Amino acid sequence: MSQxxxxxxxxxxxxxxxxxxxxxxGVGKTTFLVGLVxxxxxxGLKVAVFKCGPDYLDPTYHTxxxxxxxxxxxGWMMGRDAVVETFVRATQGKDVAVIExxxxxxxSASASSDEGSTAEIAKWLGAxxxxxxDAKGMARSVAAVARGFAEFDPQVxxxxxxxxxxxxxxxxxxxxxxxxxSPVLGAMPKSGIESFPERHLGLRTASEGSIPEALFASWGExxxxxxxLDAIIKVAGQTTPVxxxxxxxxxxxxxxxxxxxxxxxxxFYYDDNLRRLERxxxxxxxxxxxxxxxxxxxxxxxxxxxxPEVHASELATNESMRNEVREFAGNGGVIYAECGGLxxxxxxxxxxxxxxxxxxxxxxxxTTMSDRLQALGYVEVETTGDSILGGIGTHFRxxxxxxxxxxxxxxxxNRIYSLTRRRGGRATAxxxxxxxxxxxxxxxxxxxxxxxxxxxVRACAEPQTSNHTRQ
Numbered sequence: 001m002s003q004x005x006x007x008x009x010x011x012x013x014x015x016x017x018x019x020x021x022x023x024x025x026g027v028g029k030t031t032f033l034v035g036l037v038x039x040x041x042x043x044g045l046k047v048a049v050f051k052c053g054p055d056y057l058d059p060t061y062h063t064x065x066x067x068x069x070x071x072x073x074x075g076w077m078m079g080r081d082a083v084v085e086t087f088v089r090a091t092q093g094k095d096v097a098v099i100e101x102x103x104x105x106x107x108s109a110s111a112s113s114d115e116g117s118t119a120e121i122a123k124w125l126g127a128x129x130x131x132x133x134d135a136k137g138m139a140r141s142v143a144a145v146a147r148g149f150a151e152f153d154p155q156v157x158x159x160x161x162x163x164x165x166x167x168x169x170x171x172x173x174x175x176x177x178x179x180x181x182s183p184v185l186g187a188m189p190k191s192g193i194e195s196f197p198e199r200h201l202g203l204r205t206a207s208e209g210s211i212p213e214a215l216f217a218s219w220g221e222x223x224x225x226x227x228x229l230d231a232i233i234k235v236a237g238q239t240t241p242v243x244x245x246x247x248x249x250x251x252x253x254x255x256x257x258x259x260x261x262x263x264x265x266x267x268f269y270y271d272d273n274l275r276r277l278e279r280x281x282x283x284x285x286x287x288x289x290x291x292x293x294x295x296x297x298x299x300x301x302x303x304x305x306x307x308p309e310v311h312a313s314e315l316a317t318n319e320s321m322r323n324e325v326r327e328f329a330g331n332g333g334v335i336y337a338e339c340g341g342l343x344x345x346x347x348x349x350x351x352x353x354x355x356x357x358x359x360x361x362x363x364x365x366x367t368t369m370s371d372r373l374q375a376l377g378y379v380e381v382e383t384t385g386d387s388i389l390g391g392i393g394t395h396f397r398x399x400x401x402x403x404x405x406x407x408x409x410x411x412x413x414n415r416i417y418s419l420t421r422r423r424g425g426r427a428t429a430x431x432x433x434x435x436x437x438x439x440x441x442x443x444x445x446x447x448x449x450x451x452x453x454x455x456x457v458r459a460c461a462e463p464q465t466s467n468h469t470r471q
Contacts, residue, residue: 013088013091013241013242013244014239014240014241014242015048015091015094015095015096015097015239016095016096016097016233016236016237016239017091017096017097017098017099017125017126017127017128017236017239018036018096018097018098018099018127018128018129018130018159018232018235018236019052019099019100019101019118019121019122019125019127019128019129019130020032020033020036020098020099020100020101020129020130020132020162021101021104021105021118021119021122021129021130021131021132022101022103022104022105022131022132022133023104023105023131023132023133023134023145023149024103024104024107024134025103025104025107026134027132027133027134027164028132028134028164028165028188029100029101029132030058030061030100031164031188031219032132032162032164032188032223033049033062033065033098033100034061034062034064034065034216034219034220035188035219035220035222035223036098036223036227036232037049037062037065037066037098037220038065038216038217038219038220038223039220039221039223039224039227039229040096040098040229040233041065041066041067041220042220042224043229043233045095045096046068046093046094046095046096047065047066047068047094047095047096047097047098048066048068048071048090048091048094048096048097048098049062049063049065049066049068049070049071049097049098049099049100050062050070050071050072050073050087050090050097050098050099050100051070051071051072051073051099051100051102052072052073052074052075052099052100052101052102052118052121053072053074053102053103053116054072054074054077054378054398054399054401054443054445055072055102056267056268056269056305056443058070058100059071059072059271060267061211062100064211064216065216065219065220069090069271070271071086071087071090071271071272072270072271072272072445073086073087073099073121073125074116074445074447075115075116075117075120075121075124076108076109076115076116076378076397076422077378077397077398077399077445077447077448078272078397078445078447078448079447079448080124082272082447082448082450083121083124083125083447084124084125084242084243084244085244085447086272086447087125087242088242088244089275096233096236097127099121099125099127101118101121102117102118103117103118104118105117105118105119105122105129105131105149105156106118106119106149106152106153108120109377109378109422109423114153116378119153119156122156122157123155123156124242125242126239126240126241126242127157127239128157128158128159128235128236128238128239129156129157129158129159130159130160130161130162130185130232130235131146131149131158131160131161131162131182132161132162132163132164133145133146133161133162133163133164134164134165135163135164135165135166135171135175135187136164136165136166136167136190138163138175139174139175139178140178141178142161142163142175142178142179142184143178143179143181143182146158146161146179146181146182147181147182149182150181150182157238158182159185159235159238160182160183160184160185160231160232160235161175161179161182161183161184161185162184162185162186162187162188162227163175163184163186163187163188164187164188164190165188165189165190166187166188166189166190167189167190168189171187172184172186172187172226175187183231185227185228185231185232185235186223186226186227186228186229186232187226187227188222188223188226189222189226251279251280251281251457253281254281254282254283255280255281255282255457255458255461256281256282256283256299256300256457256460256461257282257283257284257285257296257297257298257299257300257460258277258282258283258284258285258298258299258300258301258302258457258460259285259286259287259295259296259298259300259301259302260274260284260285260286260287260302260304261286261287261288261289261301261302261303261304261341261344262286262287262288262304263288263289263290263291264290264306264307264310264311265289265290265306265307265308265310265311265314265315265340265344266289266303266304266305266306266308266340266341266344267304267306268304268305268306268338268339268340268443269302269304270443270445270446272445272446272447273444273445273446273453276446276447276450276453277302277453277456277457279453280453280454280456280457281457281461282300282457282460285298289303289315289318289321289322289325289344290311290314290315290318291318292318292321293318293320293321294320294321294324295321295324295325295328299333299334299460299461299464300333300334300335300336300456300459300460301325301328301333301334301335301336301337302335302336302337302341303335303336303337303338303340303341303344303345304337304338304339304340304341305338305339305340305341305443306339306340306341307340308340308343308344308349308359309343309349309351309352309369309403309404312349312351312355312357313357315344315349315357315359316349316357316358316359322358322359322360322361325344325345325360325362326360326361326362329345329360329362329434329435329436329437330435331464332435332436332464333436333464334388334436334437334456334459334460334464335362335436335437335438335439336388336389336437336438336456337437337438337439337440338439338440338441338442338443338444339400339401339402339440339441339442339443341439342363342367342406342432342439342440342441343359343367343404343406344359344360345359345360345362345363345437345439346359346360346361346362346363346364346365346366346367346406346439347359347361347363347364347365347366347409348365348366348367349366349367349369350366350367350368350369351369352369352370352371362434362437362439363408363413363432363434363437363439364408364409364410364413365406365407365408365409365410365413365432366406366407366409367404367405367406367407368404368405368407369403369404370403370404370405371403372403373401373402373403374402374403374404374405375400375401375402375441376400376401376402377399377400377421377422377423378397378398378399378421378422379397379398379399379400379419379420379421379422379442380395380396380397380419380420380421380422381395381396381397381398381417381418381419381420381430381431381442381444382394382395382417382418382420383395383416383417383418383431384415384416384417384418384429385414385416385433387416387431387433387438388436388438388455388456388459388460389438389452389455389456390449390451390452390455394449394451394452394455395448395449396444396445396446396448396449396452397444397445397448397449398442398443398444398445398448399442399443400441400442400443401443402441406432406441408432412434413432413433413434414432414433414434415429415430415431415432415433416431416433416438417429417430417431417440417442419431419442430442436459436464
């Protein structure tokens with residue numbers, strides 16, 4: 001594979017940027033950030049937007065607000081170099097970057113380290129923090145909270161406070177008077193703000209028709225009315241230059257085509273993973289397992305997570321697509337599937353109401369939905385055999401978030417992942433493999449091992465036993 005280096009123009013990068021963090025989860029970070037992005041765009045600014053952590057759902061709101069893809073920045077899964085590389089690449093041609101934190105500012109899996117936290121990302125990117133506080137029933141105490149966050153880690157710059165759930169403009173003024181050292185730059189009122197609709201896995205995705213455009217406009221108008229946007233923009237300029245990597249390797253030719261399952265059932269992808277496939281030489285072709293009757297002319301398939309259980313009837317009814325996926329796998333086609341994609345590759349999907357729906361039958365297993373969370377958290381993977389992701393001993397990091405369980409119906413299915421939870425415990429065997437197919441509950445981030453997308457592209461470029469050639 002012929003490659004060449006593409007150099008950045010500068011040894012450091014200093015786009016204006018803000019990190020919107022919270023004192024805890026559930027304080028209103030996402031609503032404020034979406035409103036802020038809309039308000040900035042109303043000033044004619046081009047906004048790059050990011051989400052700390054492994055979340056797939058908040059970024060759909062970011063994307064709608066910014067009119068551009070949102071990118072995940074996860075310190076534990078990606079590491080510093082991949083975080084900085086993703087940030088620099090995604091901010092090219094933009095005027096300002098806005099990053100949403102995860103949980104509370106200093107929260108991570110460790111009680112004694114900031115590894116994987118929002119604070120870690122703030123320090124890596126030299127980004128000033130807008131701290132969102134739930135100020136309902138609060139007055140002078142806002143100053144104590146702000147002081148504690150500002151002094152806890154002097155390397156994290158608290159640029160100002162955003163007070164959520166304030167009762168009135170006079171309440172906002174009281175909060176401003178109480179905290180002169182960490183200035184209150186605005187607020188979101190506790191009444192008149194429509195909240196995000198939710199479903200069993202958390203927020204409903206913003207790509208769905210139930211989220212009207214007028215709702216985004218109203219959040220933007222609220223920020224314009226209740227926040228000092230000029231002061232916020234000034235804080236965004238108080239940054240530390242980011243040292244960037246010298247180059248990134250980009251393939252100079254298309255060597256394969258990969259079908260990306262993308263519709264209401266499958267849409268959980270890290271944009272960075274897709275860009276890495278393209279940089280390795282893949283042409284990405286979206287298709288819908290719900291609506292399309294045939295696979296596109298591709299040499300590999302990537303089926304991400306999503307809500308196949310919500311759309312089980314539609315997926316089962318599209319028999320021609322299920323048959324072609326099964327035929328593609330049987331003819332030696334490369335398929336990589338995560339979580340919802342794994343469920344689609346199995347023989348049967350059993351929903352909470354007990355109904356059993358036929359899926360692709362590539363993997364001889366049955367997945368069953370539960371009303372309780374079955375797995376949540378970061379994991380580390382080492383492969384125990386050669387695969388489409390690389391040689392034996394390939395390492396990468398990812399996370400799990402699922403409400404289903406899998407019962408594999410055949411002992412002949414290889415399990416090529418040795419999976420260890422970040423919080424420790426015994427390694428378990430996962431990563432279900434048949435021929436050139438891998439299905440797993442792990443949502444992998446390939447920033448943890450950039451060689452994986454290159455190996456996946458190489459596998460897709462290799463001849464199949466019997467190529468899928470439908471036009």
